Amino acid sequence: MSGESDHYTFTVAAEGKHSWSSRMKDRFKQKPTLLRPSAGTKSCTIFRAPKSQEESNPNAYKPHVVSIGPYHHGKEQLKMMEQHKARVFFTLLDRTSDDDDCAGLDDYFTVVASLETDIRNSYSEDLNCESADLIEMMVLDACFIIELFRVGSFSTGMIPEYEDDPLFLTNWIVAALMIDLVLIENQIPFFVLQEIYALSRSPYDGDRSINVLALMFFNRALQRPEEHLHRYFGYPITHLLDLFRLCLVGLSIFDRRSQEVEVDEELLQLTPSVNHLLLVGIKFEPRKSENLIGVVFDHGVLRIPPLNLDLLTTSFFLNCVAYEQSYHYCSKHVSTYVVLMSGLMGNVADAAFLSQCGIITNLLGPEKEVARFFCDLAKDVQFDFKDCHLVELFGKVTWYRRNKWRMWWAGIKREYFGSPWSFISAAAASILIVLTVIQAFFTVFTYYDPKK
Incomplete structure (x- = not known):
């Protein structure tokens, strides 16, 4: 048994x-499909928003008018714009059909088909769609974006076919499109836009690159000189969010020297609130700069480029931080800026002070919304001082705060020279003390004077 x-x-x-x-x-x-192993390669540039950020702002990463790329394709609330994409493509073909140098319908699909592998490798998730569906999606989305840029660029002039088109002339639609095109989950690879633009070039475009044409469209909100936009031709771009980021951040993101500054590790501390810095004598001034992150600290003055905080810029910050936190090969300039601003705006009074200084133009509503926005966003930022373009600034501010003599003098100025009445009181007290000393001197002098 x-x-x-x-x-x-x-x-x-x-x-x-x-x-x-x-x-x-x-x-x-x-094999994993929701985050492919190849998502860590340099060629993978389009990601889902990090879950922690999505939970904090669930609607900040989802398109409201148009889907671009596969992540939100076919959603019910985006069908209106989906119906217009084929019409826009047909308008483009019809306008260029008389030009022998322009491509025909098959040429667009043939070019994109040759890029299919690179397109799929650009996304962090497996794309559950057939080759024909993916190619059609890329062609229609790219043509739609490029025609939108052509119509919406101030210097391009109106294309006759769109003179009365509500799609490109209705203000709320254009504003919504501008926001949707910089969402991290609503991107197509920039090389697709470049190829489609090259096939569809026309006299309307002049000698402008797709980079400049895109930035001229976004310039409705950026308000930059046109010659400033031309500087961003020829630099490596992954998608439209990356291009928008480059324009606001500037070419300093390619300057590795800014990340090679050596600072005493004991001085590497996050910048405290505006109120704390004011107490130690630090002043705040707006700084004229071509880029958003051009913050400098010099001789006790923190100079920050002015920031218009509206729906577009808040969407940009949210999605750009998500991109920088997801793409290993991307610099962390915007994330660092968000950490800095979050530290400065500890409460409503700090945000109100920066508004009064002309550093922030608040179009969001109450000042508490500004402080809350940066505070909530900074919570999800993985931050490293050693990989930070503002490392020298953080070190200088900490050194300045630790100087006891300067703190003592700042307290004296705040106590006795903070307002006209306190100054008058201090001056009167000083004069009284001086007169008392003089009176005492002459009293003693008269007593001991041998000639008396």
């Missing part, structure tokens, strides 16, 4: 071992 039991146990163990082996072999064959 015992022998039969041992044999039964051995048989079950053997079968169990075989069963687990088969089971795990099947699991080993399954």
Whole structure:
């Protein structure tokens, strides 16, 4: 009996071992689809928003008018714009059909088909769509974006076919499109836009690159000189969000020297609130700068470029931080700026002070919304002083705050020279003390004067 039991146990163990082996072999064959292993490569540039950020701002990463790319394709609330994409493509083909140098319909699909592998590798998730569907999506989306840029660029002039088109002339639609085009989950690879633009070039475009044409469209909100936009031709761009980021951040993101500054590690502390810095004598001034992150600290003055905080810029910050936190090969300039501003605006009074200084133009509503926005966003930022373009600034501010003599003098100025009345009181007290000393001197002098 015992022998039969041992044999039964051995048989079950053997079968169990075989069963687990088969089971795990099947699991080993399954490849992750929601975050592919290749998502960490340099070629993968389009991501879902990080879950922590999405939970804090669930609607900040989802398009409201148009879907671009596969992540939100086919959603019910975006069908209106989807119906217009084919019409816009047909308008483009019809306008260029008389030009022998322009491409025909098949040329667009042939070019994009040759890029299919690179397109799929650009997304962090497996794209669950057939080749024909993906190619059609890319062609229609790219043509729609490029025609939108052509119509919306101030210097391009109106294309006759769109003179009365509500799609490109209705203010709320254009404003919504501008925001949707800088969402991290609503992107197509920039090389697709470049190829489609090259095929569809026309006299309307002049000698402008797709980079400049895109920035001229966004310039409705940026308000930059046109010659400033031309500086961003020829630099590596991954998608429209990256291009918008480059324009606001500036070409300093390519300057590695700014990240090679050596600072005493004891001085590497986050900048405290505006009120705290005012107490130690630090002043705040707006700084004229071509880029958003051009913050400098010099001789006790923190100079910050003015910031218009509206729906577009808040959307940009949210999505740009998500991009920088997701793409390993991307600099963290905007994330660092957000950490800095979050530290400065500890409460409503700090945000109100920066508004009074002309550093922030608040179009969001109450000042508390500004402080809350940067505070909430900075919570999700993985920050490293050593990989930070403002490392020298953080060090200088900390050194300035630690100087006891300067803190003492700042307290004296705040106590006795903070307002006209306190100054008058201090001056009167000083004069009284001086007169008392003089009176005492002459009293003693008269007493001991031998000529008396």
